[in-house]
Amino acid sequence: MALKCAVLDDYQHVATRFANWTELGDQVELTVFPDHLTGEDGLAQRLAAFDVVVLMRERTPFPAGLLARLPRLKLLVTTGMRNAAVDLEAARAQGVTVCGTESNSAPPAELTWALILGLARHLVPETAALRNSGPWQHTVGTDLQGATLGLLGLGKIGSQVARVGNAFGMEVTAWSSNLTADRAEAAGARLAASKEELLAASDVVSIHLVLSERTRGLLGAGELALMKPTAYLVNTSRAAIVDQAALLDALEQESIAGAGLDVFEEEPLPASSPFRKLPNVLATPHLGYVTERNYGTFFPQVVEDISAFLASSPVRMV
Incomplete structure (x- = not known):
């Protein structure tokens, strides 16, 4: 059965333009959300059916309370190798793997x-x-x-x-x-x-x-x-x-x-x-990292992270 993957906060509708998600074949069923949800209840409801969630930097916080309401979650992928909005300790305790990507300063x-x-x-x-x-x-x-x-x-x-x-x-x-x-x-x-x-x-x-x-x-x-x-x-x-x-x-x-x-x-x-x-x-609306080069790194490496996880050899673990 394919893992269900959610990409959050794709404001510019570019997640599928910057990466070849077909590399994952039929192992992953992709859903991209361009809007931003606030509030744990709405997020828990939206993400309940997903095994993999992709975060764009710190746009959506992932505290322990939200993680606890997502028992199906197996993998979190964040762009960048640091994300203060994710409770890493809670993720580890729940058995959720957290991976990141490189970024350009x-x-x-x-x-x-x-x-x-x-x-x-x-x-x-x-x-x-x-x-x-x-x-x-x-x-x-x-x-x-x-x-x-x-x-x-x-x-x-x-x-x-x-x-x-x-x-x-x-x-x-x-x-x-x-x-x-x-x-x-x-x-x-x-x-x-x-x-x-x-x-x-x-x-x-x-x-x-x-x-x-x-x-x-x-x-x-x-x-x-x-x-x-x-x-x-x-x-x-x-x-x-x-x-x-x-x-x-x-x-x-x-x-x-x-x-x-x-x-x-x-x-x-x-x-x-x-x-x-x-x-x-x-x-400006948090544009610091929002460039062609960074997005051209983020999304292909997100696909790599998911592929490596599927092969039981996760990379770029945060």
């Missing part, structure tokens, strides 16, 4: 610069004015050359952002709890003496940290108050690294110039969210 670094440039040159309000016969040239852009770029996190993504900052002629500083001066220098940055020093000195602060108990709420009201009123905050990592209420207050009070946001505590972002309406926010 360049796309989120590229989007970071799209947000920085969009903010600095007021691209959205200027484009909107031009399209709507509004005022011609009504803002003054922020210069990046000679400005200070502060990076919270200098891993694969942060290092790529640093290189572009150097190309723009920016002074690049970086901080994380375990970052050393030598590692910072190798990436083209100067190690800031402290998080506080970085925040106070930077014209652009960009976050490139993994969400953990240590980084959750790393930037609160006190930290945001250290930033210059002319500075921008960019977050393409995880929303919970920044206290969202404090960020909203800073933006509403204009104690910082603006924010470029690709991540939110609730996704999709509710229609009523003030982040959708604030004029000093440039927001």
Whole structure:
């Protein structure tokens, strides 16, 4: 009997375009869901009949409670090799295999610069004015050359952002709890003496940290108050690294110039969210990893993961 496989949150209707699912033959019966469900009850009902579930990053959480309501589930496949939305311990205890895929760190670094440039040159309000016969040239852009770029996190993504900052002629500083001066220098940055020093000195602060108990709420009201009123905050990592209420207050009070946001505590972002309406926010719907190259890696490797599981030799186990 074929295993029933559900692909969740295929917003762009591309799961079958990027991979050859026919490689699995008649061993797998595929169902693709383009919509997003919230709430454990609805998910449990939708997925009750499936043996395999494919997750796109962290779009749909898989906590222990949901796993317990899916006794038929045998395999979870997530794109990427890290998914904080899956309770791995509960999955193991239930005998569910969890596998992942490779991913490319360049796309989120590229989007970071799209947000920085969009903010600095007021691209959205200027484009909107031009399209709507509004005022011609009504803002003054922020210069990046000679400005200070502060990076919270200098891993694969942060290092790529640093290189572009150097190309723009920016002074690049970086901080994380375990970052050393030598590692910072190798990436083209100067190690800031402290998080506080970085925040106070930077014209652009960009976050490139993994969400953990240590980084959750790393930037609160006190930290945001250290930033210059002319500075921008960019977050393409995880929303919970920044206290969202404090960020909203800073933006509403204009104690910082603006924010470029690709991540939110609730996704999709509710229609009523003030982040959708604030004029000093440039927001994108978690597009950091959404590129042809990444999808061209994700979905073929999902098929590989399922094929290996069927052969009793799972690969890329998370």
